[in-house]
Amino acid sequence: MSKTTRRKFLAGSALVVASPVVLRHALAQSAPINVGSLVPLSGGGGPYGAEIADAHQRVAALVNQAGGVLGRQVNVITENDETNPEAGVRAARKLIDADRVIAILGTWASSVTMGIMPLAQESNVLQLFTSSSDDIPKGDKKGLIFNFQPLNASWATALARLAVRSGYKEAAFAGPNNDFASSMVKSFGDALVEAGGKQTGDSFLYNPNQPSYRAEAERLIRSNPPAVFVPGYVADFTAVFRELIRAGYKGRVFAISFATGPQFKKAVGDAANGVMHGFPVPPIGKDTYDAYLKLVGLTPNGQVQNPYGCAGYDQMQLLLLAIESAKSTDPMVVRGHIMKIANGPGERVTTFAEGAKLIAAGKPINYDGASSAVDFHPNGMLKSRDFELYEIRDGKDVSVLRITSET
Amino acid sequence: MESYLIAILTIAGIYAVLALALNLQFGMTGLINFGVVGFYGLGAYTSALVTELLGLPFAAGLAAAIAVGAVAGAAASGLSLRLSGDFLAIVTLGFAETVRLVLNNEDWLTRGPRGFIISTRPVPDTLGRDGASLFYLGLVLVLALVAFLVLERLRRSPYGRTLRAIREDDLVPATLGKNVFAYRLQAFVIGSVLMAAAGSIYAHYVQTITPDNFTTPIAILIWMSLVVGGAGNNVGAVVGALAVTAIYEGSRFLMPFIPWLNAEQMSALRFIIIGIALIAVIRFRPEGLLPEPVNLPPSRTAQSSTSQQQYQVTGGTAS
Numbered sequence: 001m002s003k004t005t006r007r008k009f010l011a012g013s014a015l016v017v018a019s020p021v022v023l024r025h026a027l028a029q030s031a032p033i034n035v036g037s038l039v040p041l042s043g044g045g046g047p048y049g050a051e052i053a054d055a056h057q058r059v060a061a062l063v064n065q066a067g068g069v070l071g072r073q074v075n076v077i078t079e080n081d082e083t084n085p086e087a088g089v090r091a092a093r094k095l096i097d098a099d100r101v102i103a104i105l106g107t108w109a110s111s112v113t114m115g116i117m118p119l120a121q122e123s124n125v126l127q128l129f130t131s132s133s134d135d136i137p138k139g140d141k142k143g144l145i146f147n148f149q150p151l152n153a154s155w156a157t158a159l160a161r162l163a164v165r166s167g168y169k170e171a172a173f174a175g176p177n178n179d180f181a182s183s184m185v186k187s188f189g190d191a192l193v194e195a196g197g198k199q200t201g202d203s204f205l206y207n208p209n210q211p212s213y214r215a216e217a218e219r220l221i222r223s224n225p226p227a228v229f230v231p232g233y234v235a236d237f238t239a240v241f242r243e244l245i246r247a248g249y250k251g252r253v254f255a256i257s258f259a260t261g262p263q264f265k266k267a268v269g270d271a272a273n274g275v276m277h278g279f280p281v282p283p284i285g286k287d288t289y290d291a292y293l294k295l296v297g298l299t300p301n302g303q304v305q306n307p308y309g310c311a312g313y314d315q316m317q318l319l320l321l322a323i324e325s326a327k328s329t330d331p332m333v334v335r336g337h338i339m340k341i342a343n344g345p346g347e348r349v350t351t352f353a354e355g356a357k358l359i360a361a362g363k364p365i366n367y368d369g370a371s372s373a374v375d376f377h378p379n380g381m382l383k384s385r386d387f388e389l390y391e392i393r394d395g396k397d398v399s400v401l402r403i404t405s406e407t
Numbered sequence: 408m409e410s411y412l413i414a415i416l417t418i419a420g421i422y423a424v425l426a427l428a429l430n431l432q433f434g435m436t437g438l439i440n441f442g443v444v445g446f447y448g449l450g451a452y453t454s455a456l457v458t459e460l461l462g463l464p465f466a467a468g469l470a471a472a473i474a475v476g477a478v479a480g481a482a483a484s485g486l487s488l489r490l491s492g493d494f495l496a497i498v499t500l501g502f503a504e505t506v507r508l509v510l511n512n513e514d515w516l517t518r519g520p521r522g523f524i525i526s527t528r529p530v531p532d533t534l535g536r537d538g539a540s541l542f543y544l545g546l547v548l549v550l551a552l553v554a555f556l557v558l559e560r561l562r563r564s565p566y567g568r569t570l571r572a573i574r575e576d577d578l579v580p581a582t583l584g585k586n587v588f589a590y591r592l593q594a595f596v597i598g599s600v601l602m603a604a605a606g607s608i609y610a611h612y613v614q615t616i617t618p619d620n621f622t623t624p625i626a627i628l629i630w631m632s633l634v635v636g637g638a639g640n641n642v643g644a645v646v647g648a649l650a651v652t653a654i655y656e657g658s659r660f661l662m663p664f665i666p667w668l669n670a671e672q673m674s675a676l677r678f679i680i681i682g683i684a685l686i687a688v689i690r691f692r693p694e695g696l697l698p699e700p701v702n703l704p705p706s707r708t709a710q711s712s713t714s715q716q717q718y719q720v721t722g723g724t725a726s
Contacts, residue, residue: 041674050671057670078670079659080677085522086620089613090418094659097411111617114522118614122536135521139615177512179520179617207508 032068032075033329035060035319036095036104036125038116039312043083044233045108051296051309052106052130053078058295059316063352069320070327076316081107085115092116096123102329105315107131108308110179114139126331126338128315130308134183137379143335145380146318146342148311148371150280156184158387159229159254159278160191162401166276166389168227168252169197174220174240175231177205184231200225208236217243227252234259238267245271252276257304257390257397265395276400278389282310282371288350292370303397304388314369318342321355321367341367342374413540419652420547421609426632426644427554428601434638434699435567436594437574439496442483443629445503446599448621450476450606452510452517455616458527465529469607476603477596484595488588503626510618522617525610543612550608551645554601559641561597570594571639628655635688637695646697654684 037056039049060074068074077099081088088107095101096119103126107113110133117139120127124142130149137145150158163171173188175181182205189199201223206216217240220228228251230240237259244253245268257279265272281304282289290300292313298305322337323329340346341355344366349355358365367374375383386404390397425443432438453475454468461467479502487498510517517523529546530539561567569590572580577587610616628651636647658677662668668676688695 037670039670041671042678050669053670078662078673080670080674084619084622084624085613085615085617086622086625090415090656091659093414093418094411094656097414098408111520111522111619114524115613115615115617115620133521135524139524177520179522182514182519183521205512207512 032073033070033323034075034077034099034101035316036092036099036101037076037078037106037312038081038088038091038095038104038112039078039106040083040108040112041080043109045081045083048108048308049080049106051306052108052312054296055292055306055309055312056105056316059313059320059352062295063320066353069323069352070329074320077101081109081112083109083112085109085111088112088115089119092119096120096125101125102331102334103128103319105129105319106312110136117145120144124331126319126335128319128338130311133179135179137381140380142332143380144331146315146338146376147381148314148369148374150382150385152180152183153187155231155256155280155387156188157191158280158403159231159256159389160188160197161195161403162278162387162389163227163229163254163276164192164195164197165401165403168254169195170200170225171197171227171229171254172201172220172223172225173199173203173229174216175205175229176208176233176236178208181205181231188229206236206240208233210236210239213240213243214246216240217247217249220244221247221249221251225251227254229254230259231256232259234261234263238264241268241271241275254278258307260392260397265392270395272392273394275392276389277392277397278387279304279307280372280385281388281402282307283386286370288368288370291350310370314367314371314374317352317355317369318367318374320352321349321359321365324352324356325359325365339376339378339380341365342376344375410537410540413544415652415656417540417544417547417612419649420544420551421605421612422629422632422652423551423645423648424547424554424605425602425629426636426648427551427558427641428598428605429629429633430638430641430644431558431561431570431594431601432598434633434640434644435562435574436570436591437492438484438488438591438595438598439492440499440595440598441496441623441626441630442499442501442503442506443602443626444621444623445483445499445506446476446479446602447606447609447625448503448506448510448618449479450603451610451616451621452523452606453603454607455523455525455610456516458611459523459525465527465611468527468611469604472603472607473600476600476606479603480596480599481592483599484592488591488595500623503621503623507618507621510621517618520617520619522615525614525616528611528614547608547612550604555641555645562641566590631685633695635685635695637697637699639699640695640697643695643697643699647695650696651681654681 037053039052041049056076060076064073079091081091105128107129110131113129113131127145132149132152134151134153185203192199230237237255253275255277257277260277292310293300321341322334326333326337346364346366348368349365350368355365372385384404389401391400432440450472454472457463457471458468483502487495511519530542534542569580569585573587581587632647632651633644637643658680662673
C-alpha cells in the first residue's frame with residue numbers, strides 16, 4: 001500500500017513539474033502577446049486585487065475582439081501576489097520566466113512592486129502599478145516603471161492642504177509603522193507649515209496589529225490638538241479611533257478613506273459621524289471613468305467605485321497603445337512610447353480603439369485615463385491625481401472638497 | 408521555462424536548507440522551533456547590512472550571518488531550552504515576532520518597512536543573465552549539499568543517536584551521564600546557523616528585502632515540508648521541500664485547464680489544493696513520504712537471535 005502511494009505521488013509530482021514544459025510548447029504555437037497581471041487576491045490588498053485583474057482582462061478581451069494588437073492576440077495571465085513580496089517574487093518569476101511576459105501590471109503593495117523590481121529590471125520587463133512608496137523610483141535604472149498612483153509624500157501634502165482649507169490649521173499625527181504612513185510623517189508636517197498651519201504635539205508611529213492602542217491614543221491627544229491625522233488601515237484605525245472616543249476627544253479626526261469604509265462605520269456606529277477622510281479619487285463624472293464603469297458592468301452613481309480597478313483599466317490601455325505605436329513588443333522600445341502617449345502632445349484618446357485608428361493614420365496621441373489624466377514625470381511617477389475630502393454625516397460620506405495635487 | 412525552473416529550484420533549495428535545519432532541531436532532537444523565520448530573517452538582514460553599509464563582499468556577509476545566527480540561536484535556546492516542548496515553541500514564536508518588529512521599527516538601520524535594497528551579488532559580473540541564475544542555483548545547491556552531508560553525518564554518528572534518545576525520553580540519556588542541555592543547545596545552534604546562512608543567500612538572491620519577506624507563513628511552509636517529507640529523515644526533509652514547492656508552484660499551471668474559474672477563485676483553489684494535500688498526507692501517511700529510518704544496527708537482530716538460542720540452549724542444559 002505504502003509503496004504504491006509513494007510511486008503514485010512521485011509520478012504525480014513529476015507530472016506537475018513537467019506540465020509547464022508541455023504548456024509552453026502549446027502556447028508558443030499561437031504566439032500571442034503575453035502580459036502579466038500580478039494583483040493582490042488575498043492579504044491586505046485582497047479587497048482590490050480582483051477589480052484590477054478584472055479590468056486588465058476586460059480591456060484585453062475588448063482589444064482581442066477587434067483584432068488584437070499588431071495583429072496578435074493579447075493573453076493576460078493573472079497571478080496572486082498575496083500582498084506579500086515573498087509570494088510576489090515567486091509569482092513574478094513564473095510570469096517572467098515561464099510565460100515570458102513583456103510587462104507586469106497591477107501590483108498594489110509597495111513592498112511587492114519593489115520586491116519584484118530587481119527581476120523585472122534584469123529581464124527588461126515593464127512594470128505598471130499603483131504603489132506609493134517614496135523609494136520606488138530608486139530601484140529603476142532602465143526607465144521601465146510607470147506608477148498610476150501618487151507617491152506617499154503627495155498624499156500627505158494633499159491631505160494637509162485639505163485639512164487647512166477646511167479650517168484645521170493644527171493637527172497631531174500618529175500612523176502605523178508601515179511604508180505608507182512612515183514616509184508621510186515629514187511631508188504632512190511640512191505641508192501644514194507651508195499652508196500656514198503647524199503640527200502640534202509629537203508625531204509618532206505605532207506597530208500595527210497591537211492588542212491595544214490606549215497608550216497611543218493618550219499620547220496623541222495629550223496636547224489637546226484641534227485635529228488628529230491617523231493614516232491607518234481599517235483594523236488599526238478603528239481601534240485607535242475607539243480609544244480616542246473613549247478618552248473623550250472632541251477634536252476632528254482625519255483619516256484615509258480606505259480605513260473608513262463600511263467595516264469602520266459598522267464597528268463604531270454613530271461615533272463615525274464627523275470623521276473626515278480623504279483619498280486619491282477617480283475623476284467622478286468624467287467620460288473616461290464612466291466608460292470604465294460601464295465596461296465592468298457598474299452604473300456611474302456619483303460615488304467612488306473601484307478606486308484601483310480604474311487604474312488597472314488605464315494600465316492595460318496605455319500598454320497596448322504603446323505596443324501598437326512602437327510596432328514592437330520589445331519593452332526597451334515600448335517604454336518610450338508609453339511616455340509619449342501618456343504625456344502627449346497629441347490628439348486626446350480614451351480607448352485603445354480610438355488610439356489605434358489615429359496611430360494608423362500617423363497622428364500623435366495623448367491618452368486621457370479613467371483614474372487620472374495619466375501624465376508621468378521623467379522617472380515614471382504620476383504627475384497629479386484628484387484628491388477628495390469627505391465628511392461622514394449620518395453614516396454616509398459627503399464630499400467636502402476636491403483638489404488636484406501636482407506631485 | 409528553463410530559467411523559471413532554475414529560479415524555482417533555487418527557492419526550493421533554500422527551503423530545503425531550512426527544512427534540513429528544522430529537521431535537526433525538531434526531527435532529530437524534538438525541539439519545536441516555530442521561529443524559523445526569525446533566524447532566517449536575521450541572517451538575511453545581517454548579510455545585507457554587512458555588504459551594503461560596510462561595503463564588504465558577500466563572503467563576509469555570509470560569515471556575519473552565520474555568526475549572528477549562532478549567537479541568536481544560543482541566546483534564544485539558552486534562555487528557554489530548560490522549558491519543556493510547548494513552552495519552547497511559544498518562546499521561538501515570540502522570538503521570530505520580536506525580530507520582525509525590530510526589523511520593522513529600527514529604521515535607522517534596516518530602513519524599516521520601506522525595504523532594504525541589496526546590490527552586492529556573489530556572482531561574477533562576466534556571466535550573463537542565464538549564467539548568473541545557474542551560478543546562483545549552484546551556490547544554493549552547494550549550501551544544501553553541505554548542510555545535508557553534515558547533518559547526515561551527525562545523524563549516523565553516536566551524537567545523532569544521543570539526540571534521538573533525548574527526543575524520545577530525555578531522562579534516559581541523562582541517566583547515562585549525557586549532558587542533555589548541552590546537546591539540545593548545540594542542536595539548536597547548528598540549526599539556527601543553517602537558517603541564517605539560508606537567509607543570507609536568499610537576501611542576495613532577491614536583492615530587496617522587507618520584514619514582510621520573513622513572516623510566519625514561511626515558517627509554516629517549512630514545517631509543512633518537514634511533515635510531508637518525514638521528520639527525522641534528512642532525505643525526507645529535502646524531498647518534502649521539493650514536493651511542497653512543486654505543489655505551490657505547479658498549481659499555478661492548472662489555470663488554463665479550468666477556464667470557468669476566474670483568477671480570484673483560481674487563487675483560492677490553489678490554497679485549497681495545498682491544504683488538502685497536507686491533510687491527506689497527515690491522514691494517510693503520518694510518518695511522512697519518507698519515514699525516519701529504523702535506527703537499529705543491522706547486526707542486532709542477528710545478535711539477539713543468537714543470544715536467544717544460546718539462552719535456550721543453556722536453559723535446556725540447566726533444566
